[in-house]
Amino acid sequence: DLNVNSHQLSLAVVGYQIAVIKGEMEEAENISRFKIGREGGGRLARFPEGRDLKELALKITTDSDHKFELALQLDDLETALDIVPISTEINPESITKWKSLGDRALAAWRFDLAKECFENAGDLGALMLLLMNELLKLAERAEREGQNNLAWSIWWTTGERERCVELLIKTGRVSEAALFARTYCPSLVPKTVVAWQSELKTKGRPKIAETIANPDVNPENFEEGWEAIIEKERGETPQTESPVLVDVGA
Structure with a gap:
């Protein structure tokens, strides 16, 4: 006697993976969108991500946490910003996301976005460092423009x-x-x-x-x-x- 186990194999998934391997990204995206649907998007995105095709993974994934991680890795800060407010209300998880986005924004010299993120995260320490950096820039500008009293006051206040x-x-x-x-x-x-x-x-x-x-x-x-x-x-x-x-x- 033989015991036979059967497994369902989706031809659409196979076609999708073949398209990814062959580098036909537009075809892969079309298959995931029209033949597989949103339900399989989160699972399918792991395949191109594993092949370092993060841009495609970002387009396909339907998992908000996964999308957020990919957006940060790609420095797609606007996409990441769109995800954070709708992920959860203010709780440890969303605070972590705001901090992560703030750090990436700071690394990309997006100071306004970094300030918004740290404010939403309630990260007063990061806000202090950010505002201190802005204050030092103001002192540099004031000195260049001959506003020496203002520049000196800032140098004094900041301990310089x-x-x-x-x-x-x-x-x-x-x-x-x-x-x-x-x-x-x-x-x-x-x-x-x-x-x-x-x-x-x-x-x-x-x-x-x-x-x-x-x-x-x-x-x-x-x-x-x-x-x-x-x-x-x-x-x-x-x-x-x-x-x-x-x-x-x-």
């Missing part, structure tokens, strides 16, 4: 102390640059002192210029220890000559 010093020097406020650097970025003090001394000499005040101490030339004039100040700025712990031993008892 070195840019603050550079802008003060650039605008001829070298004495203020030196005092600012002394307080907030000591490693730039030698540079600002040289600029300050040069300005004074240009104005015929060489004696005053000579009274300004440069830590690179006269570190002994800084009682607190210039090396310790620089290490503190770098976030390093100054090394003492010998450790202080404390008796904590037995």
